[in-house]
Amino acid sequence: MGTTKKGSLIVVGTGISVAGQMTVAARSHIENADIVFMGIMNKIGEHVVTKLNSNSVSLDDLYEEGKSRALTYSQMADRIVQSVVEGNKVCVAFYGHPGVFVTPSHEAIRRVQELGLEAQMLPGVSAEDCLIADLGIDPSRYGCQSYEATQFLFRDYRIDPHMTQIIWQIGLAGEATLSVLDANHSQSGLAMLADILAEHYPSDHELIIYEAATLPLCEPKIEKVMLRELEFAKPTLVSTLVVPSKGMPAYRQDRLAKLGLTEQQVTNYRNPTLN
Ligand SMILES: C[S@@+](CC[C@H](N)C(=O)[O-])C[C@H]1O[C@@H](n2cnc3c(N)ncnc32)[C@H](O)[C@@H]1O
Missing domain, CATH: 3.30.950.10 (Tetrapyrrole methylase, C-terminal domain)
Structure with a gap:
């Protein structure tokens, strides 16, 4: 009796600079995926990922002037989830950190997990x-x-x-x-x-x-x-x-007093250039 292949999802970041900021773990997941979806917004970055895995597909075709990005993001998540449901080991590579200001990555992970399948995000350089x-x-x-x-x-x-x-x-x-x-x-x-x-x-x-x-x-x-x-x-x-900051706020004397401390004491404990 044949076993049905269970799909899974891993979401990785490629970093901001296309060369050098991809983690070793992200690279390995890209190389070993059945399919890689790319939200990299950069042709050179796409080239780097495609060299690691020739079955890489850009998600950028879903963007259109005048179309709500909310719809685009939900269509990205649809595409990703569908591929996982079909039994693929799916890797999604977004530029930067894949969880920082990236709606479809969180959405796809949530939906795949709701289906009882494995989904995980790895951190990247934002x-x-x-x-x-x-x-x-x-x-x-x-x-x-x-x-x-x-x-x-x-x-x-x-x-x-x-x-x-x-x-x-x-x-x-x-x-x-x-x-x-x-x-x-x-x-x-x-x-x-x-x-x-x-x-x-x-x-x-x-x-x-x-x-x-x-x-x-x-x-x-x-x-x-x-x-x-x-x-x-x-x-x-x-x-x-x-x-940039206007500088450090004043000390809360009431809190220092509760801890039996004075401003002078805590200033001495800190690096004086930080006050
Ligand atoms: C959709 S968010 C993606 C952020 C990305 N996931 C990250 O980890 O940095 C796009 C915003 O991220 C920031 N961003 C993206 N690329 C950047 C860059 N090269 N330098 C500075 N900020 C950048 C900008 O504020 C930009 O409007």
């Missing part, structure tokens, strides 16, 4: 990881808040200007229809973003529009703009905005 390295920002220093640009505009977030702010997808800031595929429509969104930030920072606060290098030997783009200039910036679809 834009935020590159940013920490290129800009020398350690999240432990000031703390960090991270948002999607349009949600940042639409929702009543509590912004703490003492923390580093990382604002993703500024090239699509304010784009509510999810149906635009270029960054030419973000000017009014950026102006509103600047207004919100101006409630917390001075107009000469220096911000960084950051693009990690996607090719080996290329440099990252690190554009410094003052807050008052932000609305005139021309971000791309891969720009991330970094708003």
Whole structure:
């Protein structure tokens, strides 16, 4: 009696730079899959994956100008889940970390697991990881808040200007229809973003529009703009905005007192350059 092959899903990231940031585990899963679906948005990255496994299929054909990305993402998940149900060992490779701002990866994993089949995600190198390295920002220093640009505009977030702010997808800031595929429509969104930030920072606060290098030997783009200039910036679809901290918040004397500590003591324990 023949055994029916059970399908499975592994979702991996290729890193931001197509050469060198793919983990050994991700590479091995790509090589050993029956089929690899790619959401890499980059022809060179697709070439790298296809060289590892010739049965690699891009998901990018599902994007269309004017079509809601919500629909595109659900169709990506459909394609992935269908292949697992057919009994394939499926690997899906997204650029960066496959779980950072990637709706279809989470959706496909959830649906495959609901069917009682195996599905797992491996971590990858995200834009935020590159940013920490290129800009020398350690999240432990000031703390960090991270948002999607349009949600940042639409929702009543509590912004703490003492923390580093990382604002993703500024090239699509304010784009509510999810149906635009270029960054030419973000000017009014950026102006509103600047207004919100101006409630917390001075107009000469220096911000960084950051693009990690996607090719080996290329440099990252690190554009410094003052807050008052932000609305005139021309971000791309891969720009991330970094708003550096205003500095550490004051100590909570009441909490120190409860622990029997003084500000002087805790300052001495820390690296003095961090205060
Ligand atoms: C759909 S999300 C994908 C993020 C990706 N999964 C990751 O792990 O970084 C796209 C957003 O990620 C950020 N991003 C993608 N590539 C980037 C790059 N090369 N440099 C800086 N930010 C990038 C931008 O904010 C962009 O709008």
